[in-house]
Amino acid sequence: MREDIHTAGVPLLCVSCEARHRGICGALNSEQLVALAKSTKRYKAKAGKELMGDSRSVERFSNVLSGVVKLTKTLSDGRQQIVGLQFAPDFLGRPFRSESTLSAEAATDVELCSFPRQALERMIKEQPDLEHRLLEQKLRELDQARDWMVALGRKTASEKIASFLLMIVRNIDPAAGPERRGAAFDLPLSRAEIADFLGLTVETVSRQITRLRSENVIRIENNRHVIVDDIERLATRAGD
Amino acid sequence: MREDIHTAGVPLLCVSCEARHRGICGALNSEQLVALAKSTKRYKAKAGKELMGDSRSVERFSNVLSGVVKLTKTLSDGRQQIVGLQFAPDFLGRPFRSESTLSAEAATDVELCSFPRQALERMIKEQPDLEHRLLEQKLRELDQARDWMVALGRKTASEKIASFLLMIVRNIDPAAGPERRGAAFDLPLSRAEIADFLGLTVETVSRQITRLRSENVIRIENNRHVIVDDIERLATRAGD
DNA sequence: CGAGGGCTTGATTGATCTCAACTGGGGTGG
DNA sequence: CCACCCCAGTTGAGATCAATCAAGCCCTCG
Numbered sequence: 001m002r003e004d005i006h007t008a009g010v011p012l013l014c015v016s017c018e019a020r021h022r023g024i025c026g027a028l029n030s031e032q033l034v035a036l037a038k039s040t041k042r043y044k045a046k047a048g049k050e051l052m053g054d055s056r057s058v059e060r061f062s063n064v065l066s067g068v069v070k071l072t073k074t075l076s077d078g079r080q081q082i083v084g085l086q087f088a089p090d091f092l093g094r095p096f097r098s099e100s101t102l103s104a105e106a107a108t109d110v111e112l113c114s115f116p117r118q119a120l121e122r123m124i125k126e127q128p129d130l131e132h133r134l135l136e137q138k139l140r141e142l143d144q145a146r147d148w149m150v151a152l153g154r155k156t157a158s159e160k161i162a163s164f165l166l167m168i169v170r171n172i173d174p175a176a177g178p179e180r181r182g183a184a185f186d187l188p189l190s191r192a193e194i195a196d197f198l199g200l201t202v203e204t205v206s207r208q209i210t211r212l213r214s215e216n217v218i219r220i221e222n223n224r225h226v227i228v229d230d231i232e233r234l235a236t237r238a239g240d
Numbered sequence: 241m242r243e244d245i246h247t248a249g250v251p252l253l254c255v256s257c258e259a260r261h262r263g264i265c266g267a268l269n270s271e272q273l274v275a276l277a278k279s280t281k282r283y284k285a286k287a288g289k290e291l292m293g294d295s296r297s298v299e300r301f302s303n304v305l306s307g308v309v310k311l312t313k314t315l316s317d318g319r320q321q322i323v324g325l326q327f328a329p330d331f332l333g334r335p336f337r338s339e340s341t342l343s344a345e346a347a348t349d350v351e352l353c354s355f356p357r358q359a360l361e362r363m364i365k366e367q368p369d370l371e372h373r374l375l376e377q378k379l380r381e382l383d384q385a386r387d388w389m390v391a392l393g394r395k396t397a398s399e400k401i402a403s404f405l406l407m408i409v410r411n412i413d414p415a416a417g418p419e420r421r422g423a424a425f426d427l428p429l430s431r432a433e434i435a436d437f438l439g440l441t442v443e444t445v446s447r448q449i450t451r452l453r454s455e456n457v458i459r460i461e462n463n464r465h466v467i468v469d470d471i472e473r474l475a476t477r478a479g480d
Numbered sequence: 481c482g483a484g485g486g487c488t489t490g491a492t493t494g495a496t497c498t499c500a501a502c503t504g505g506g507g508t509g510g
Numbered sequence: 511c512c513a514c515c516c517c518a519g520t521t522g523a524g525a526t527c528a529a530t531c532a533a534g535c536c537c538t539c540g
Contacts, residue, residue: 073386075480079394083386096376100383128368135375136336142378143340145385146313146323152392153439154319157496191519199393201497206520222505223519240315397528431487444528446488463487463537483540493530503520510513 011037019063019113023089024137027129039119045106051092052104060114061093067110068188072196073102082197083148084141085188087171091137095120108188152199155239160198161208162237165218169231184227212237251277259303259353263329264377267369279359285346291332292344300354301333307350308428312436313342322437323388324381325428327411331377335360348428392439395479400438401448402477405458409471424467452477 007015009030014037019025028036042065045051051069052058064086071084083102086092092104092112124131151163172185189197195205212218217234219227228234247255249270254277259265268276282305285291291309292298304326311324323342326332332344332352364371391403412425429437435445452458457474459467468474 071386073390075390075394077479079479081390081393083389094379094383096379098379098383100387102386128371131368131371131375135371135378138375138378138382139334139336139338142382142385143334143338145382145389146311146342147340149323149385149389149392150313150315150321152389153321154315196393202519203498203521204496206518207496210520239317239319441529442487443489443530447528450488481540484538486535486537488533488535490533491531494527495529496525496527498525499523501520501522503518505518506516508513508515510511 009034013037013040013042013113017063017113018065018089021089023063024091024130024133025063027127027133028123029127032123032127036115036119036123040113040115042111042113044109044111047106047108047110049106049110050103051106051110051112058094059117061091061095061117061120062112062114064088064090064092065111065113068107069104069110070107070189070193070197071102071104073100080196081199082189082193084145085167085171085197091134093117095134107193150240157198157200157204158208158211159237159239160200161194161205161212162217162234163239164194164198165212165226165228166231166234166238168226169228169234181231182227182229183231184225187224187226249274253277253280253282253353257303257353258305258329261329263303264331264370264373265303267367267373268363269367272363272367276355276359276363280353280355282351282353284349284351287346287348287350289346289350290343291346291350291352298334299357301331301335301357301360302352302354304328304330304332305351305353308347309344309350310347310429310433310437311342311344313340320436321439322433324385325411325437331374333357335374347433390480397438397440397444398448398451398477399479400440401434401445401452402457402474403479404434404438405452405466405468406471406474406478408466409468409474421471422467422469423471424465427464427466 010020011033014020014025014033017023017025020033025033025036051062066088069086069090069092070082071086072080072082074080085107086104095117120130124134151160155163168185168187169183172183176183187194191202191205191209194200195202198205209218209220213220217228217230217237219229221227250260251274254260254265254273257263257265260273265273265276291302306328309326309330309332310322311326312320312322314320325347335357360370364374391400395403408425408427409423412423416423427434431442431445431449434440435442438445449458449460452474453460457468457470457477459469461467
């Protein structure tokens with residue numbers, strides 16, 4: 001591969017960065033990347049780390065470079081709902097003020113590339129295609145949110161679990177084409193988090209996972225590692 | 241009001257159109273409006289009319305000028321979930337292809353202003369601010385979708401109903417400031433539709449509405465007309 | 481007046497929640 | 511090195527909220 005042609009003048013930080021390929025940075029040329037990289041900070045966060053409190057850090061946006069970030073909303077009495085999961089190379093942040101509040105937390109260890117709100121907004125003026133990418137990303141998030149609304153509102157507990165596993169399979173390595181029959185991966189979420197994602201309790205999640213396992217739809221090692229031999233078979237359980 | 245200044249050269253069709261004020265057309269100047277208006281068609285549809293099937297009419301976008309449009313998703317076995325409601329002057333349509341399918345239907349009688357996909361895309365090239373408006377709108381929809389995910393996943397039946405009524409109050413005339421105590425409006429949805437929106441059954445919706453009524457939180461006339469004397473009191477029941 | 485659709489109400493069922501006990505692995509400190 | 515603890519996960523038994531099944535009511539419309 002003649003990567004050198006495309007990487008001429010690209011900041012070292014960005015050379016192998018996925019956000020430059022599938023993420024929003026793909027809208028930028030070398031010069032613009034250099035400019036943006038000036039105010040860019042790349043860092044890692046441990047699982048559990050809060051990345052964006054209701055108000056804190058609204059002033060920075062990030063690209064997710066690796067790992068999984070969960071977006072949650074909490075009711076006053078503590079009930080929680082995960083309203084989104086972000087995988088690399090998703091864009092993390094809510095441009096232009098939001099009325100609704102949500103917080104972001106590292107679900108697994110994550111790697112982020114963050115930059116100040118202003119830097120992004122300045123860059124948008126210069127390169128409108130950046131805003132286009134942003135729109136595409138947010139449209140995808142909207143599609144996903146709506147798919148989950150169906151699951152939350154109308155699917156049974158076991159359908160929810162199957163849908164969830166399917167969603168992880170599809171995001172963990174989207175590289176693999178749709179023709180593959182099996183997959184293996186680590187769950188990015190604990191049982192409690194899965195429950196918060198699916199609007200269930202931990203116990204119900206556990207029981208349904210056990211059921212899928214005893215029906216040989218999935219195998220599990222170490223509580224976190226899942227092996228799916230026949231994705232189609234799992235898809236059957238998802239309901240849609 | 242010196243509307244004449246701002247309406248000079250504006251197509252007749254657009255003069256008093258809300259989309260020009262709060263909607264996406266606000267991004268356009270008179271000339272651009274004239275250009276767009278050439279391929280624009282304004283029309284009314286009766287409640288129940290399908291506006292956008294899974295594939296049909298993806299080639300046109302619309303502004304909702306009056307009335308309410310519901311966006312629904314359906315599982316293979318017929319279970320339905322309403323995943324969004326659009327009020328004037330919302331933009332209706334999914335630019336740039338979607339993987340996820342959804343259909344749009346007039347919930348009440350509606351008035352639409354529609355234009356071909358191409359016209360919009362051409363106009364975006366000329367006026368990037370149009371894309372910005374689109375992004376803002378979709379971000380709002382995303383915020384709303386996530387609020388509903390919390391309701392669907394974590395709220396009780398009666399909290400769901402209260403949240404729903406509250407949402408309608410806030411959308412039906414957002415003009416009225418947050419200081420007003422009461423409100424009266426017609427429900428844009430039937431009981432069955434409310435059920436599809438909240439992930440409940442018709443019976444549960446009916447019972448919970450009855451309960452709110454017997455507790456004097458709301459009054460109801462003709463099954464559709466709702467009077468809320470104390471919005472705060474209703475908000476208390478919504479859970480957040 | 482009779483029929484049908486939308487809505488309500490009642491009785492019962494059932495999926496999921498709640499509460500509680502137990503298990504197993506990993507880490508800690510004596 | 512081992513005993514202990516702690517936490518995540520599992521499993522069981524019983525309670526509960528909403529679904530289901532079944533009438534019945536109230537408009538509107540023919």
